[in-house]
Amino acid sequence: MHAWPASEVPALPGKGRDLQIHDTATGGPVTLDPGPVARIYVCGITPYDATHMGHAATYNAFDLVQRVWLDTKRQVHYVQNVTDVDDPLLERAIRDGHDWTELAERETALFREDMTALRMLPPQHYIGAVEAIPGIVPLVERLRDAGAAYELDGDVYFSVEADPHFGGVSHYDTEVMKALSAERGGDPDRPGKKNPLDPMLWMAAREGEPSWDGGSLGPGRPGWHIECVAIALDHLGMGFDVQGGGSDLAFPHHEMGASHAQALTGEYPFARSYVHAGMVALNGEKMSKSKGNLVFVSTLRRDGVDPAAIRLALLSHHYRSDWEWTDAVLEEARQRLGRWRAAVSRPDGPSADAVVEEIRDALANDLDAPAALAAVDRWAALQHSDGGTDEGAPGLLSRAVDALLGVAL
Structure with a gap:
């Protein structure tokens, strides 16, 4: 699966700062000090x-992570998945009378267009769940053969007790985990x-649903969490720098994925830090597909909204905060x-040298x-x-806003 074209990132004079960011697993700030190649995995759509704007806010946050790293003269190895087979996708296809593969391909293509318009830097590896199945099956077999997984009526489950570190990402208690599991795709009440x-x-394999050869597992399809684990291990290995996504992925997705890999x-x-973006609301409720209260990037673009304005709207809120999308x-x-x-035209x-350093300092401080x-704004x-006499200032400021904030002036 291919990603989207990369926009050029201007080179700036000097060097950026190492990123200090909030780590969900430790509950506090950590300073990320990757090697020459920083490694990041962000869960895809x-x-x-x-x-929708919740998607856009999440990917904007991790685009900033990449830009901070690039400004420190590091390379970035970025991996993102696409869950192109899953219950919600199949349910939507049936509801709307569409072939599920065509629905997935159409929406993935639209996502690429939106990411290009918003100048989000693309992943080096953009991997669909379906194409990852040949790598997923052996991992499930290994877990089963090691006693870390078991069969139940033909399905294979991971035993959370196989990982002594289970719970170390989200730190939720058991009752909260059960509630979130039921809400977010799990089946905590299944007997057995x-x-x-x-x-x-x-x-x-279920009747009427797609399935693939699972070797000794039998025909079927992968669970959600093992999909990302297989892709991350294949392309990044253990101990990569950042596992990222929305705050609703801390549990169960990132918690379970970490335990699978460990x-x-x-x-x-599994990852050195777990970084989560806040939720975006509309009309007082979290923006979500299940509620149908969505504002789409593509709709705004069709209505003539400049993608740079959409990006600035996202940037006006701290990535960890929950906020509400409004016309204002x-x-x-x-x-x-x-x-x-108008200012850079x-x-x-006025000299922009100090402003560039202010932007660097702000982003290095938990992507502020x-x-x-x-x-x-002050510049x-x-x-x-008052204006000024520095002929290079507007150009430098414009390049800095592009390189560090992803906004083309």
Whole structure:
């Protein structure tokens, strides 16, 4: 599966800062100090409704992570999956009378278009669950043969007790885990499971549903968590720098994925840090496919909204915060974009050297994008009021906003 084209990232004078970011697993800030190649895995979409503003906010956060790393002169090895077969996708296809593969392909193509428009840097490896199945099956067989998994009516479940570190990502208690498992695709009430929290690794073939050769597992399809584990281990290995996604993935997805990998390898941790973006709401409720209260990037683009304004609207909120999408948020972003473009269009201006360092400092401090925007706002206000004589300032400021914030002026 191919990703989307990369926009050029301008080179800036000097060097960026190492990123200090909030780690869900430790509950506090950690300073990321990758080697020459920083490794990041961000969980991708289930392609039946793409791309809503919750998606966009999440991928914007991890785009900033990449840009901070690139500014430190590191390379970035970024991997993202596409869950192109799963219950919600199949259910939507049946509801709308579509072939599930065509639905997945159409929505994935739309997602690529939106990511390109928003200038999100693409992953080096963009892998669908279906194409990953040949690598998933051996992992499930290994877990079963090692006693870390068991069969139940043809399905294969992972035993959470096989990983002594289980619970170390989310730190939720058992009752909260059970509730979230039921809410987010698990089946804690299924009779016969050794532990209500045990997640499915391999679902035996169901009548009328797609299935694949599972070797000794029999025909079926993979569970959600093992999909990402197989892709991450194949392309990044254990101990990669950042496992990322929305805050609703901390449990069960990232918790279970970590336990799968740790039980498979006997190594710890699966990822050195777990970073989660906040949720976006609309009309007082979390924006979600199940609720149908979605604002789509593609709809805004068709209505003539500049993608740079959409990106500025996302950047105006701290990535970890929960916030609400409103017309006022978008209008404020449009006005900001207009002020910035007018400011950099002049032939000279106030020195921008200090502003570039302010942006770097803000982003290195847990991706504080609102503080970075405020630094550019101050420069633009000074430019509009007093101007300046530095002929290189508008160009430098424009390149910095592009390189570090992903906004083309």
